[in-house]
Amino acid sequence: MSSDRVTMRAGTLYTALDRLVAEGLVTDVGTEIVDGRLRRNYDLTAMGAEVLEAEIRRMRLNATQAASRLRARASES
Amino acid sequence: MTELPRTYPVLLGCYPRRWRANGRGDELLAVLLDAADAAGRSRPSALDCLDVSVHGVAERLRLMGIVVPDGVRLRIGQVSVVLGSALAIFLVLCGELRVPGLSDGTSPNHLDAFLHRDLGPFLTVEVPAYATWLLLLTAYLVGARRARRELALIAVGLTLFAPMLAVLTHHQRPPGGLLASLAVLGVGAAVMPAAMVPTTPRRWVTAGGVLAVTATLIGWRLWSLRDIPPAYSRSWLTSRPMFYWNPNGDHLQINRALAGPATWLVIAAGVLALVVWVRRPAWLPVVAFVFVAVSCLRLGTTTFSAPHAQRDAVAWTCAAFGLIVLNYVVATRYLGARSHRRWVGQRDLIGAHLRTPGGEFGVSAGR
Numbered sequence: 001m002s003s004d005r006v007t008m009r010a011g012t013l014y015t016a017l018d019r020l021v022a023e024g025l026v027t028d029v030g031t032e033i034v035d036g037r038l039r040r041n042y043d044l045t046a047m048g049a050e051v052l053e054a055e056i057r058r059m060r061l062n063a064t065q066a067a068s069r070l071r072a073r074a075s076e077s
Numbered sequence: 078m079t080e081l082p083r084t085y086p087v088l089l090g091c092y093p094r095r096w097r098a099n100g101r102g103d104e105l106l107a108v109l110l111d112a113a114d115a116a117g118r119s120r121p122s123a124l125d126c127l128d129v130s131v132h133g134v135a136e137r138l139r140l141m142g143i144v145v146p147d148g149v150r151l152r153i154g155q156v157s158v159v160l161g162s163a164l165a166i167f168l169v170l171c172g173e174l175r176v177p178g179l180s181d182g183t184s185p186n187h188l189d190a191f192l193h194r195d196l197g198p199f200l201t202v203e204v205p206a207y208a209t210w211l212l213l214l215t216a217y218l219v220g221a222r223r224a225r226r227e228l229a230l231i232a233v234g235l236t237l238f239a240p241m242l243a244v245l246t247h248h249q250r251p252p253g254g255l256l257a258s259l260a261v262l263g264v265g266a267a268v269m270p271a272a273m274v275p276t277t278p279r280r281w282v283t284a285g286g287v288l289a290v291t292a293t294l295i296g297w298r299l300w301s302l303r304d305i306p307p308a309y310s311r312s313w314l315t316s317r318p319m320f321y322w323n324p325n326g327d328h329l330q331i332n333r334a335l336a337g338p339a340t341w342l343v344i345a346a347g348v349l350a351l352v353v354w355v356r357r358p359a360w361l362p363v364v365a366f367v368f369v370a371v372s373c374l375r376l377g378t379t380t381f382s383a384p385h386a387q388r389d390a391v392a393w394t395c396a397a398f399g400l401i402v403l404n405y406v407v408a409t410r411y412l413g414a415r416s417h418r419r420w421v422g423q424r425d426l427i428g429a430h431l432r433t434p435g436g437e438f439g440v441s442a443g444r
Binding site: 009010011012013014015031037038039040 | 100101103104105106107108109110111112124125128129130131132133135
């Protein structure tokens with residue numbers, strides 16, 4: 001998903017997953033066996049989608065402001 | 078099928094049995110094996126082992142109820158700010174500040190050494206920590222969240238460094254029990270969640286609390302002077318050296334300086350705990366914290382001629398720590414159930430107001 005830019009270790013991953021499940025942002029949608037190993041699949045809940053949408057909007061606004069400041073700085077110099 | 082390296086079962090053993098149930102242990106094992114395969118290893122890396130074991134232990138602690146909810150940390154922080162600031166004001170006025178023209182000639186000869194080791198108008202090297210407490214109170218009242226935590230940590234650092242500073246500079250420091258108590262209160266102020274800002278009315282309640290506690294402490298101080306000869310207690314400010322170390326004949330002893338009032342404070346906190354236990358269980362950890370902080374006042378307040386005082390101090394503190402663990406378990410269960418109910422209510426409210434499927438980013442409202 002991050003094109004190998006972010007590597008999350010198992011403990012960190014499960015800390016985040018447990019928190020997201022506890023907050024109702026993702027939910028467990030069942031398990032399956034792949035290559036002899038147990039996989040559990042998670043999916044966004046409706047509330048998780050709302051929160052993600054708001055976060056994307058916030059990050060996009062930050063990026064827009066940063067870009068405009070960079071442009072202003074470039075035009076000054 | 079090849080046998081798994083022993084590292085994997087050991088790592089899974091870090092987690093409580095309840096967490097590993099329903100296939101989660103196998104799921105975690107699969108993630109670890111995938112990570113090792115991707116890195117071309119047959120066993121997890123050292124960093125993976127550390128990461129997983131920390132998470133496993135954290136899960137064990139969480140299931141044991143040893144977590145401090147934000148609401149409890151906020152209350153502990155508020156109480157710590159009130160008590161620590163009041164104690165700092167009280168100590169500066171009664172224990173540190175030298176009033177020119179009043180101090181001289183009111184102390185016995187064996188206290189002269191203290192009078193000639195002043196740091197300007199002050200007595201000990203703990204004054205910077207007291208000043209930090211006052212800055213911390215100001216930061217709390219004006220709502221400076223980040224400065225609040227940093228100032229609390231600085232106050233703790235200065236307090237813990239005071240004994241070494243006293244040795245290095247050949248100046249006085251307050252008794253160890255007092256330093257321990259201030260350090261505990263500083264930690265209590267530092268754990269206050271930075272994201273939570275108390276409302277303005279509550280801040281003014283805090284300011285009122287500081288005034289009330291300061292007035293109470295000064296009242297205790299005046300009351301404690303009733304048995305001291307008039308030559309030493311002509312004014313409560315002039316008896317400054319006797320605040321930390323009370324003279325007893327030819328000796329200085331510190332177990333009479335604060336131990337009496339502190340004992341009454343501890344008893345009062347215990348009674349308060351009983352009252353709160355009945356009425357507001359969520360405040361139990363806060364009361365227990367205060368109990369520990371005040372109990373620290375007894376630590377170090379002993380002399381070689383009274384070794385039982387040290388045993389009393391240890392017993393008090395052990396009992397206090399036992400109480401705090403018990404109270405955390407009770408309060409966490411109570412707060413956990415309450416916050417879950419609140420969260421379910423919020424979730425239902427948001428769900429009812431969800432926009433139609435396929436919003437701004439094409440995110441579906443349902444799975």
